Amino acid sequence: MARYVQKFGGTSVGSIERIRAVADKVAGFRAAGHDIVVVLSAMSGETNRLVALGNEISPRPDPREMDVLQASGEQVTIALLAMALKDRGHPARSYLGHQVPIVTNDAHMRARVERIDTERLAADLSAGVVPVIAGFQGVDPGGDVTTLGRGGSDTTAVAVAVALGVDECQIYTDVDGVYTADPRIVENAARLASVTFEEMLELASLGSKVLHPRSVEFAGKYGVSLRVLSSFEDGPGTLITTEEHKMENPVVAGIAYSRDEAKITMVGVPDVPGVASKILGPIGIANIDVDMIVQNVGADGLTDFTFTVKRSDYEQAKELLESVRTSLGARQLTGDNKIVKVSVVGVGMRSHAGVAKTMFDALAAESINIQMISTSEIKISVVIAERYLELGVRAIHSAFGLSTEPRAE
Amino acid sequence: MARYVQKFGGTSVGSIERIRAVADKVAGFRAAGHDIVVVLSAMSGETNRLVALGNEISPRPDPREMDVLQASGEQVTIALLAMALKDRGHPARSYLGHQVPIVTNDAHMRARVERIDTERLAADLSAGVVPVIAGFQGVDPGGDVTTLGRGGSDTTAVAVAVALGVDECQIYTDVDGVYTADPRIVENAARLASVTFEEMLELASLGSKVLHPRSVEFAGKYGVSLRVLSSFEDGPGTLITTEEHKMENPVVAGIAYSRDEAKITMVGVPDVPGVASKILGPIGIANIDVDMIVQNVGADGLTDFTFTVKRSDYEQAKELLESVRTSLGARQLTGDNKIVKVSVVGVGMRSHAGVAKTMFDALAAESINIQMISTSEIKISVVIAERYLELGVRAIHSAFGLSTEPRAE
Numbered sequence: 139m140a141r142y143v144q145k146f147g148g149t150s151v152g153s154i155e156r157i158r159a160v161a162d163k164v165a166g167f168r169a170a171g172h173d174i175v176v177v178l179s180a181m182s183g184e185t186n187r188l189v190a191l192g193n194e195i196s197p198r199p200d201p202r203e204m205d206v207l208q209a210s211g212e213q214v215t216i217a218l219l220a221m222a223l224k225d226r227g228h229p230a231r232s233y234l235g236h237q238v239p240i241v242t243n244d245a246h247m248r249a250r251v252e253r254i255d256t257e258r259l260a261a262d263l264s265a266g267v268v269p270v271i272a273g274f275q276g277v278d279p280g281g282d283v284t285t286l287g288r289g290g291s292d293t294t295a296v297a298v299a300v301a302l303g304v305d306e307c308q309i310y311t312d313v314d315g316v317y318t319a320d321p322r323i324v325e326n327a328a329r330l331a332s333v334t335f336e337e338m339l340e341l342a343s344l345g346s347k348v349l350h351p352r353s354v355e356f357a358g359k360y361g362v363s364l365r366v367l368s369s370f371e372d373g374p375g376t377l378i379t380t381e382e383h384k385m386e387n388p389v390v391a392g393i394a395y396s397r398d399e400a401k402i403t404m405v406g407v408p409d410v411p412g413v414a415s416k417i418l419g420p421i422g423i424a425n426i427d428v429d430m431i432v433q434n435v436g437a438d439g440l441t442d443f444t445f446t447v448k449r450s451d452y453e454q455a456k457e458l459l460e461s462v463r464t465s466l467g468a469r470q471l472t473g474d475n476k477i478v479k480v481s482v483v484g485v486g487m488r489s490h491a492g493v494a495k496t497m498f499d500a501l502a503a504e505s506i507n508i509q510m511i512s513t514s515e516i517k518i519s520v521v522i523a524e525r526y527l528e529l530g531v532r533a534i535h536s537a538f539g540l541s542t543e544p545r546a547e
Numbered sequence: 548m549a550r551y552v553q554k555f556g557g558t559s560v561g562s563i564e565r566i567r568a569v570a571d572k573v574a575g576f577r578a579a580g581h582d583i584v585v586v587l588s589a590m591s592g593e594t595n596r597l598v599a600l601g602n603e604i605s606p607r608p609d610p611r612e613m614d615v616l617q618a619s620g621e622q623v624t625i626a627l628l629a630m631a632l633k634d635r636g637h638p639a640r641s642y643l644g645h646q647v648p649i650v651t652n653d654a655h656m657r658a659r660v661e662r663i664d665t666e667r668l669a670a671d672l673s674a675g676v677v678p679v680i681a682g683f684q685g686v687d688p689g690g691d692v693t694t695l696g697r698g699g700s701d702t703t704a705v706a707v708a709v710a711l712g713v714d715e716c717q718i719y720t721d722v723d724g725v726y727t728a729d730p731r732i733v734e735n736a737a738r739l740a741s742v743t744f745e746e747m748l749e750l751a752s753l754g755s756k757v758l759h760p761r762s763v764e765f766a767g768k769y770g771v772s773l774r775v776l777s778s779f780e781d782g783p784g785t786l787i788t789t790e791e792h793k794m795e796n797p798v799v800a801g802i803a804y805s806r807d808e809a810k811i812t813m814v815g816v817p818d819v820p821g822v823a824s825k826i827l828g829p830i831g832i833a834n835i836d837v838d839m840i841v842q843n844v845g846a847d848g849l850t851d852f853t854f855t856v857k858r859s860d861y862e863q864a865k866e867l868l869e870s871v872r873t874s875l876g877a878r879q880l881t882g883d884n885k886i887v888k889v890s891v892v893g894v895g896m897r898s899h900a901g902v903a904k905t906m907f908d909a910l911a912a913e914s915i916n917i918q919m920i921s922t923s924e925i926k927i928s929v930v931i932a933e934r935y936l937e938l939g940v941r942a943i944h945s946a947f948g949l950s951t952e953p954r955a956e
Contacts, residue, residue, distance in 0.1 A: 154603045188623065194563045196630040203633075206641050207626035210619040214597065217616035221605040224612075232615050236645065237690055281646055 140305040141173040141263070145273065145295035148182035149312045150369035151215045160310075160369065161222035164268060168228050173263045175302065176230075176270045177295040178219060180211025185274075201246035205275075205285045209235065212272035212291075220270045230268040233258070235275035235283065240294065242276035242284045249276055249284035251293065254301035263302075271298060289350020296353045300360040307357060307364050308375075309349060314368035315376035316341065316348055318540035319393040323528050326541035330391060332377040337391045338364075340483040340517045354378065389493060390484035390538045393531055399429070399479050400452035401444055401510065401521060402459065406469025409441040416466060417443055420458045426451040430479075430512040430521065440469070444510060446521065449475050477509065478527045481519040482534060494518050500537035506530050549714040550582040550672070554682065554704035557591035558721045559778035560624045569719075569778065570631035573677060577637045582672045584711065585639075585679045586704040587628060589620025594683075610655035614684075614694045618644065621681035621700075629679045639677040642667070644684035644692065649703065651685035651693045658685055658693035660702065663710035672711075680707060698759020705762045709769040716766060716773050717784075718758060723777035724785035725750065725757055727949035728802040732937045735950035739800060741786040746800045747773075749892040749926045763787065798902060799893035799947045802940055808838070808888050809861035810853055810919065810930060811868065815878025818850040825875060826852055829867045835860040839888075839921040839930065849878070853919060855930065858884050886918065887936045890928040891943060903927050909946035915939050 144164065151157050160176075167174050179185075188207050192199040199207075216232035223230035238258065242249035262269045273291025276284045286293050292309060299307035315329040316338065333341070335358030342351040348366055357364045357378065367375030407413050414433065421428060431445045447455050452475045463471045487493050497518055501508060506529065510521035522530050535541065553573065560566050569585075576583050588594075597616050601608040608616075625641035632639035647667065651658035671678045682700025685693045695702050701718060708716035724738040725747065742750070744767030751760040757775055766773045766787065776784030816822050823842065830837060840854045856864050861884045872880045896902050906927055910917060915938065919930035931939055944950065 154600065157604060191563065191623070191627060192630060195566060195627050196634050198634075199630050200633050203626040203629045203641055206629075206643070207623055210622040213619040213622070214600070214616055217612040218600060218604050220612045220615075221601060221608050224609050225605050225607075232612055234615070234692070283643070 139171040139173070141175075141302070142167065143175045143177060143295050143299040143302070143304050143307045144310060145177040145291060145308065146179065146310045146369055147291065147312070148179045148184070150310050151178055151180075151219070152182040154218070156369075157215065157218050158222055161219060161226055163310075163369070164219075164223060165226040165228050168268065173304075174268050175259060175263070175298060175304070176219065176268060177273045177291060177298060178212055178215045178270065179273050179291040181215055184211040184214070202282060205246050205249075205283045208285050209272070209275040209283045212274055216270045216272050220268075223268055223270070228268055229266060230270055231262060233269055233271045235272055236277035236281070238271060238298075240271075240276040240297065242278055242286070244278035244280065244282065244284065246282075247285055248287035249278065251276060251286070251297045254297055256301050259298070259302060289352050292350045292353035293356060296357045296360075296362060296364070299362045300356070305363070307362050309353075309364060309366050310369040311348060311366060312369065313348060313366070314371055314373050315366050316378075317392065319531055319535045320395065323395075323531050324393075324535045324541070327535065328541055330376050331374065332379060333391050334485050335364075335378060335380060336516055337483050337485055338378045340481065340514070341392055341394045349378075389486040389490045390482050390540065391486075392483055392540065393480065393535050393538075394483060395478055395480045395527060395531055397478050397524065397527070398448050398450075399446050399477050399521065400449045400473065400475035401430075401446045401477055402452070402455055402471070402473040403442055403444040404459065404463060404466070404468045404471055405442050406440045407443055407466055408468075409435050409439055413441070413443065413466065417459065417462055418445070420462060421445075421447070421455055424454065424458060426455050430510050430519065432510050432512075446477075446479070446510070476524045477521050478524045479519050479521055480527070480530050480534065481517050482538070483517045485516050487516050487518075496537050497534055500533040501530055504529055504533045506533075548580040548582070550584075550711070551576065552584045552586060552704050552708040552711070552713050552716045553719060554586040554700060554717065555588065555719045555778055556700065556721070557588045557593070559719050560587055560589075560628070561591040563627070565778075566624065566627050567631055570628060570635055572719075572778070573628075573632060574635040574637050577677065582713075583677050584668060584672070584707060584713070585628065585677060586682045586700060586707060587621055587624045587679065588682050588700040590624055593620040593623070611691060614655050614658075614692045617694050618681070618684040618692045621683055625679045625681050629677075632677055632679070637677055638675060639679055640671060642678055642680045644681055645686035645690070647680060647707075649680075649685040649706070651687055651695070653687035653689065653691065653693065655691075656694055657696035658687065660685060660695070660706045663706055665710050668707070668711060698761050701759045701762035702765060705766045705769075705771060705773070708771045709765070714772070716771050718762075718773060718775050719778040720757060720775060721778065722757060722775070723780055723782050724775050725787075726801065728940055728944045729804065732804075732940050733802070733944045733950070736944065737950055739785050740783065741788060742800050743894050744773075744787055744789060745925055746892050746894055747787045749890065749923070750801055750803045758787075798895040798899045799891050799949065800895075801892055801949065802944050802947075803890045803892060804936060804940055805888045806933065806936070807857050807859075808855050808886050808930065809858045809882065809884035810839075810855045810886055811861070811864055811880070811882040812851055812853040813868065813872060813875070813877045813880055814851050815849045816852055816875055817877075818844050818848055822850070822852065822875065826868065826871055827854070829871060830854075830856070830864055833863065833867060835864050835867075839919050839928065841919050841921075855886070855888070855919070885933045886930050887933045888928050888930055889936070889939050889943065890926050891947070892926045894925050896925050896927075905946050906943055909942040910939055913938055913942050915942075
């Protein structure tokens with residue numbers, strides 16, 4: 139008998155049929171003697187519909203009211219699931235953010251969880267009642283509705299899991315776990331039985347859409363075991379846990395990629411101190427996130443300064459830098475928004491040399507030119523032309539033998 | 548400068564365009580220096596959609612969860628209107644039932660308002676902020692979401708008006724006031740400048756759909772002036788107020804009708820004490836409402852006992868009475884669900900004889916047979932065959948000269 143928080147995302151509760159299936163699944167766990175707390179998202183598409191209404195009525199929708207608007211989505215799914223659970227003979231009770239309460243700060247549309255009262259939840263569990271909590275929403279100290287921003291329901295699930303000290307926080311999605319690479323690109327990608335929080339964080343940040351980085355970071359910080367499972371099929375999923383729990387880590391856990399990349403190069407900048415800050419200063423002021431930065435000094439005392447931004451920020455960043463180029467006396471401003479980032483992630487890298495060589499060799503064998511390189515303790519990222527994305531990911535996946543030697547269960 | 552509660556129904560907030568129109572209207576009142584509290588319904592059709600979801604997932608949806616489900620509808624409209632008001636330069640703030648709070652008892656799906664805290668609302672008004680309150684919903688002492696049942700948003704508006712002691716509670720609908728008869732039937736029906744609470748209560752109960760009887764009763768009890776206006780056209784609407792406020796009442800205010808009628812007759816019952824209770828007992832136990840009751844004793848010591856019920860209860864009521872018929876030794880059980888009730892309403896009736904004669908004469912002149920008659924202090928109702936409904940209403944309307952002599956403004 140264990141105690142679980144189970145979170146079901148938008149596609150898992152996207153219709154009456156699917157909510158019934160979730161009720162059956164939860165009822166199964168209850169029948170097996172487990173204590174369950176459920177956290178739900180809104181029906182798939184509903185949050186987008188509500189946000190569209192807000193954007194339709196106002197050019198700059200008030201954040202406080204956007205939160206009231208958006209929070210109505212989860213209210214529907216929790217009520218429906220609680221009804222379905224009761225019909226299956228399992229007492230259940232829906233909770234809105236303010237009813238738990240899940241207390242956040244007052245930063246509307248991106249609130250941070252500050253405190254969760256577990257009194258009512260614990261009483262429900264003792265009484266055999268399944269609490270069904272609205273994800274994504276909270277209440278600020280003044281009693282206003284708040285929402286947690288992107289990935290908010292995952293964050294709610296982890297926060298509740300931390301507050302209650304449960305055995306595992308289970309995130310049910312439309313995939314059956316975390317894979318060594320995107321199965322849509324790499325046919326023989328293998329499901330990972332487990333990854334570390336650090337690996338998952340890199341995989342999540344690098345474009346693997348399974349879990350939001352914020353919830354992974356949160357879970358890692360408090361040491362709550364996370365498990366990603368499919369809502370639609372049975373299976374063990376992927377356990378995300380601390381490194382110490384595992385016997386031995388293979389060198390590489392998986393390959394991630396991101397298409398949301400563009401690069402900008404200031405060509406022929408005089409190589410004097412302060413150049414980098416003059417270039418990146420206006421970018422930072424405009425709230426544009428910079429990811430990779432590379433600077434090469436040539437023999438002529440001139441340097442090429444290159445950095446990457448999100449594609450949606452590309453045009454604005456280039457415009458901002460035109461005047462900087464003139465004042466710096468740089469030769470040219472160039473850019474490319476048809477690039478992608480491909481990354482190899484694994485905690486085993488720390489103690490294994492040669493990972494970079496294997497990766498670069500694999501790309502070279504396919505004649506794929508590496509445009510930029512960036513590394514961290516557990517990750518190596520390269521920028522390549524977008525047209526080589528699939529080819530490159532498959533080559534690297536194969537070079538590390540990920541399809542043939544999946545990590546042991 | 549006055550202080551108003553303004554309630555807008557589902558069709559008035561049925562689309563972004565219409566919510567914008569409501570914002571324009573409220574902004575106009577604010578610009579004229581009035582203090583406004585807004586109460587809103589859900590977008591037209593939304594509550595029905597939510598109820599349908601509940602009924603789809605569960606054969607007997609849990610009432611507590613139905614309230615959570617349904618309350619999400621108003622949450623959307625209040626957020627959108629508050630955004631639109633702010634865009635027009637008028638500070639506004641949405642309030643859910645629990646945020647005001649509007650405290651009710653715990654009778655889910657038909658909760659009664661027990662108390663409204665006016666502290667936040669009064670502070671908003673003092674600060675020039677427009678509170679935008681979700682109608683239909685409240686919170687019970689345990690913190691659970693409740694809803695007020697049919698006509699709930701009107702009830703919210705009146706309750707807020709009572710609590711704040713405003714000058715007038717304005718109910719904006721898709722009609723521009725209360726008419727002497729249904730304009731779809733009587734072409735030259737006239738808008739009433741005013742009616743008394745008693746008259747409105749009879750008109751509302753008898754099938755005029757403009758206001759829910761409960762809100763009229765509530766307003767009358769606390770002496771809050773109600774006004775019915777159109778959301779879509781300018782105009783004075785109809786003021787519903789206490790009798791004392793008016794100089795003189797005409798004999799008849801208007802003609803109401805109800806199609807939701809069916810009658811059942813127990814024919815040839817031995818006329819002994821206790822017959823009525825034996826017939827109506829099982830009807831009451833089955834929670835079937837009985838409206839009109841007529842009993843005639845014939846010369847043979849047998850009586851015919853007739854009563855009316857809602858059409859939806861007709862078949863069940865007849866079935867229930869089959870066994871009663873046998874035990875009473877009654878000759879026959881007959882019924883008719885193609886009947887309607889037509890009523891003449893007016894507080895002036897109290898002091899004017901001859902109203903019944905005028906009504907009956909008008910029907911007789913059209914050869915319309917009166918099947919049942921029921922009277923109260925300010926109303927005379929008759930049951931006639933459904934096929935004569937329009938003819939009968941027009942004849943009575945004309946006989947009382949309602950189209951040519953509308954009540955003075």
